[in-house]
Amino acid sequence: MDAVKIIERKRDGATLDPGEIQWFIKQYSRGAIPDYQAAALAMAIYFQGMSPEETVELTLAMVHSGDTLDLAPLGKRIVDKHSTGGVGDKTTLVVSPLVAALGLTVAKMSGRGLGFSGGTLDKLESIPGYRTGLTADGFLRVARQASIAVVGQTAELVPADGKLYALRDVTGTVPSLPLIASSIMSKKIAGGAHAMVLDVKVGRGAFMETLDQARELAQRMIAIGQGLDRAVTAVLSDMNQPLGRAIGNSLEVIEAIETLKGRGPQELVEHCLAVATEMVLLGREGGTPQAVRAELAAALESGRALECFARWIAAQGGDARVVDDYALLPASPVQLDLPAQGGYLAELDARAVAMVTVDLGAGRHVKEDPIDHGVGIVLHAAVGDYVTPGAPLLTIHAASDAQATAASRALEGAARWTPSAVRRPPVVLEILRDPSVNA
Helix, strand or coil, rough: CCHHHHHHHHHCCCCHHHHHHHHHHHHHHHHHHHHHHHHHHHHHHHHHCCCHHHHHHHHHHCCCCCCCCHHHHHHHCEEEEECCCCCCCCCCHHHHHHHHHCCCCCCECCCCCCCEEEEEEHHHHCCCCCCCCCCCHHHHHHHHHHHHHEEEEECCCHHHHHHHHHHHHHCCCCCCCHHHHHHHHHHHHHCCCCCEEEEEEECCCCCCCCCCHHHHHHHHHHHHHHCCCCEEEEEEEEEECCCCCCHHHHHHHHHHHEEEEEECCHHHHHHHHHHHHHHHHHCCCCCCHHHHHHHHHHHHHHHHHHHHHHHHHCCCCCCHHHHCCHHHCCCCEEEEEEECEEEEEEEHHHHHHHHHHHCCCCCCCCCCCCCCCCCEEEEEECCCEECCCCCCCEEEEECCCCHHHHHHHHHHCCEEEECCCCCCCCCEEEEEEECCCCC
C-alpha cells in the first residue's frame, strides 16, 4: 500500500477500506510513516469526515497498535466512564464509590488535565501516597480488593492514539468528531471495559459548545460501541458553569468527600447520581432508572459510598485519613474573596474561571507544566442564586498575594447579574442509551 494514495483518497472524499486504515495506523505506530503524512491524513479527515464504518475501523486499528487489558479475571461485567472534559469535574471521585457500593467494580484509566480541563489523576495525586501508576497485576489486585481502581494510561496501551493526538494538538485537527470519538473509544476498549458511560459536556466550559455538537459526538461513540460489541450510554450534561463549587485539585477532593458525606452541592449530587445510575443499568441486569437511583441515594445517605472511597484510596497507597482530616491535603497560603456585584447570578463563565485556575497553577498550559495541588477557586453561588451586594462570590486560593490579585482582576467580568429571579439550568440535558439497554 501507499501512504500518499491513502491520503489523496481521503482528501478527495473517498471512503477508506478497512485494510487501508489498518495498514496506515500500523505503519505510523511503528514509525514507518512520518508525522507529516499522518498530519496530512488527519487534516483530510478533518475536512472530509469519516463514515461510521471507517470510524469503527480506525478505533480498532488504534486498539491493536499496542497492548490491551483483560479484565475477565475480575469475574464481573466492568463498566467504565469517561468525561469529555469539564471545569470542576470531580465526578469519578464520587461516582466510583457510589457504583461500588451497589456491588459493581469500577476499573478505569484516567487522564491528566491539559488546557482548561482538569484531570482526575491530578486530583487523586493531591492525596498523600496515592499511586496512579500500577502494573497490570497490581491494577487487578486493587480492583478485587476495593472494587475500584483508577490509574493512568501506560505507554504500551494504544500508542498510535498517543502519537496521533499529540500531532492533532499542534496541527489544528483536534475538533474532528471521528478523530475525537475514535481516540476516546480506543482507550476505553483497550482498557478492557465491557460497557461504558460517556459524560459528554456541553457549553462554554467544554470542548463541545453546542448541544448538537455534543449529540453528534455521543452518537458516533455509541455507534463505535455497537460496532465493537460494547454497550455505550451517553449523558449530555451542562458545562456553562463549573460543576459544583470547587475548581482545583485538593479543593475538588474535599468537595468530593463532602458530597459522599451528604453535604455536596445540589447540582453535583444530581449529576453524579445520573451518571452512576447509567453505569449500574449497564453493569447488571434488571432494574429501572428510578429504582437504581433510589439505591444509589440510599448508599450515599447511609455512608456506604464513603466507606468504599476510603477503602479504594487505601488500596492504592493513599492516606485514607483525608476522609476526616482535610489538613493532610495540600493547601494554598493565600485566600482572597472576590465580592459580588449583587443580585441574581445569571451567568458564570466556566471557561474564564477555568483559565484563571490554570494560571494559578492548578492546571497545565503544556504537558510539562508542574501542578500546584493546593491552589484553585471555591465558588459561593451557582446560577440562579441570589447574592447580597458585596458578599463574596468566590474565594481565590493562591500561592502568593500577587497571583491572587491577578486572578481577582481576571475574574471581574466572569459573572453576569440581574435583579430578576433566574431559572436554574438543568444539570443533565439529555441521555442517549444504547438500544440494547432496557430503561
